[in-house]
Amino acid sequence: MARVVVDVMLKPEILDPQGQAVQRALPRLGFEGIADVRQGKRFELDVAEPVTDEALARIRELAETFLANTVIEHYTVRVEEAEGAEGAGAGAAA
């Protein structure tokens, strides 16, 4: 079972009210030094077969036509290798 991750974010020129609301709350929580916050969507697709180039191309098409609204959003598609392998991540306590 492989996992493909599609990240969908509002285009930079589009207003992101959610990200803004988060950013404006930060000083109140005592957080400084964060210049900008953008909030987007993350889709985790569990794919039954190995992810061939062709499968990836189809998922990219899915992202383009369905997962993202390309009028206002852009997206990235990537295959996620082993779970949790990428960097400083830490799952939260249960």
Next chain:
Amino acid sequence: MARVVVDVMLKPEILDPQGQAVQRALPRLGFEGIADVRQGKRFELDVAEPVTDEALARIRELAETFLANTVIEHYTVRVEEAEGAEGAGAGAAA
């Protein structure tokens, strides 16, 4: 300017109606072979200074207490290196 990404996903045992709705729509769009879809949130934090271990620890605290509701969600925090460096991603057409 560095970027820290916080991914927040519903815990596996929590119903994810949005992910399910996407999954249900797939056959109609002609997509097969996707076993599961989960939808979560992606936060991109632009941090003014270089991301020290200490800064990262504080962001993790932010994720724990604010960006995620750990009753229902878990999260990962990671520093994103160079933009777009990670894999098969493709920005959508403008």
Next chain:
Amino acid sequence: MTPSTQSEPRTAPAPRTALDTVKHAAGTPGADQPWAELGLKQDEYERIREILGRRPTGAELAMYSVMWSEHCSYKSSKVHLKQFGEKAPGQPENTAMLVGIGENAGVVDIGQDYAVTFKVESHNHPSYVEPYQGAATGIGGIVRDILAMGARPVAVMDPLRFGAADHPDTRRVLPGVVAGIGGYGNCLGLPNIGGEVVFDDCYQGNPLVNALCVGVMKHEDIHLAQASGTGNKVILYGARTGGDGIGGVSVLASETFEEEGPAKRPAVQVGDPFQEKLLIECTLEIFREKLVAGIQDLGGAGLSCATSELASAGSGGMRVELDTVPLRDSSLSPEEILMSESQERMCAVVEPGKVDRFLEICEKWDVIATVIGEVTEGERLEIYWHGEQIVDVPPRTVAHEGPVYHRPYERPSWQDALQADDAAALPRPGTGEELRAATLALLSSPNQAAKSWITDQYDRYVLGNTVLAQPEDGGMIRVDEETGLGVALATDGNGRYAKLDPYAGAQLALAESYRNVAATGARPLAVTDCLNFGSPEDPSAMWQFAEACRGLADACRELGTPVTGGNVSLYNQTGDTAIHPTPVVGVLGVIDDVSRRTPVAFAEQGQLLYLLGDTREELGGSAWSQVAHGHLGGLPPAVDLDRERLLAEILIAASRDGMIDAAHDLSDGGLIQALAESCLKGGNGARVVVPDGLSPFVFLFSESQGRALVAVPRSEEVRFNDMCGARGLPVARIGVVDGDEIEIQGQFGVSLRELREAHEGTLPALFAGDAERAGA
């Protein structure tokens, strides 16, 4: 702590090279300018040069091009709209119209020192491109118009038109539009009290999203958009300015999609209803402390519109330092800042001594506010960018003296054939079984089916003053908790009727809306309209528009209900094919005591059913002809405005004196539609007898106007009959509220359960369970 509102402005960077200043423009008369790309015609460009005595700067060109677009200047429609003011001026014998056409919205006196302002506007093209945000920002825009008059917005309505209900693109557009209207209106805390949903192939490539807002204020609180008083400060407050919808006004609203093609999608605006909620509360607090001399919302054409309209309506000039405008994107050029349609912004003119308090209130509400300029002595609108003058124009020439076109119009060649194609020739149901089947087919058709799948996504309770909300003939809002004073509103527009005869179609739209308001027990007072038509460059569409304006203005005069404001949306077409002409008419009524309102539901068994008005064989443009035969032809039902007025008087008197417990006006779908809706809403059946001399089919399905169905308590029967008789309104007792089925005696019966399944199942079956766009 909350971020300070006045500090940390991300203002514009130092000028880049090649700033097109006024001085530079004067010295380079031959420079090439993209006037055509901006939608200006050659002669319009020449006129700008003439007005200025030189070529315009880039910033000036941007301003003129957006303000002279069809959407902002009404250049094709103006000459026809004039009739509204001329034929039904609204004073003094009619409605006390306190503010008329020309302001953000009209204002009407409803007594007890209260005034009401209301207006309907279109957001058609943006909603096709991006349904959720297009519809959401449509609500946001009309709410700011109402707010700018000094009123607290108290309710919204949403007249909608979509393509075929089962077309795949409708499954993209409708759920997004509905979610957008709900998402914005719900978050703003405004009850949605009514609207329309109509499906027709003609709207497939061009859905209509109209939005209405109504607001309430005391007389003394009326505010106007004008900049007066030399030295007064101009304050921009609300959201930061970003690159949203730049050129959206001219590109989105004035050009057809065909020309643009789907590839060159214009930037759309994203709404932030939370920001707008803060803007509303902040602005109302500013009004309460009497801190503004003039105010204007920012909508289409953004700052270009707000500054030029404020300056044009005021006594002096205005000077603006454009680089003080707080930005979301610091790379914006001055032209872009002037054209940006970023949402949730307002512009106020404030006396210098009141500026501090103004800013304080903004800070309290976390609203960014910035002094961007001041009212000057001269008569020019001057805009500076880092100290350099980039705009120097007479503001009236931008805002109020745009081009005026007398577009050619001509009755289309196909109109005669269309009218000759009489619906009377269509095969009809004859037996009781056939009538039963026709009834179920009608009530389950998308247009005639229950709309609760849509309206259940709208909050109708918030603010706690909703007395009637959909499904009712009109929405009703309590204005004063002590006295029970209230207002009722309805919007209507039948594009099929208007296609058959645009003059009559516009009158029928008004008649229906008027009748709906009267059916609630309220007295109709005033009108707002949104005129949705095809391209004014097409003489046929222009004829439809001219006829509709003439018809509406004539009808307003006869009914004594002036048009107080509205909106024109042209270029609603796909390729060469225009939508049906669709005049949407909103009527506002007043009721002294909302506890007297009349609902549509038949709540009590045993009450008597009376049909008011005359039933003739009128099937042209009817719902039956569409559902049973996919037919559109013949003439629409006859208009009789005297009859409408009489019917309204009876409905209002009967409500005031407690003679009726339920009323439902008859419109599309005829008697059977009204009967079914009132029975289903009340959970009670009815036994009905076909009057002598009428065929059961005509009785049930004809769409003759000037009719209503009422439920009369037995104790009131004599009094009610006497009143109708005395006033000369034909009435017929047709049955009684009874049992749990609708029985048309001697013809057929259908249980409420079966009827309910047919009526309420259609929209969920079409739209529920669809993942719209993922995660919308």
Next chain:
Amino acid sequence: MTGGLGRIGVVTFPGSLDDSDARRAVRLAGGEPVELWHRDADLRQVDAVVLPGGFSYGDYLRCGAIARFSPVMEPLLEQARGGMPVLGICNGFQVLCESHLLPGALTRNDHLHFVCRDQRLRVERTDTAWTSDYGQGQEITVPLKNGEGGYVADERTLDSLEAEGRVVFRYVGGNPNGSRRDIAGISNEAGNVVGLMPHPEHAVETLTGPTTDGLGFFTSVLKRLVTA
């Protein structure tokens, strides 16, 4: 009505919508509504507090997540732990869950749409500060209107809520949002803090509500304040 009016505070956060309705409901029930502002550092000597419905901070991030950090929440949490009656309606319920004054969380409706309808509820517990005027098992109808009203908690929490009798309201006649075990509202252990998704403050007048079933919330707490 008795001599001293109960002073019931209604908090307004940026984006609160049903605050004026909550104040009206308090008034119609015979209490004295007191406006509280999210930046207030104290509760102005109120006897009880309502966190009203709406979209505080636009419901951005998560419903109630940002409001939870408002200054007014500090004294509120403290006094709620000390036994002061607190009612969270809809967004207010979400704030109470985000503040961990009540367990669990509210998630997106399972059908993904905002829903506004007249909802039947069964009163499962009548010894809370806000439900004593109802009968055990009584069914009431009040408006429901939300997009994120699905109540979730892990099985252990759900089991202990049931065991301790802290499920105060359950949906009847169809679960409108996928809430676990049809839960519409819950209370803390002491019963002074209650949260629910439906809106009793919209059912206090025949003219504007489907019923007047919601008045009991406010008369309950006022009685309790008098006898306390």
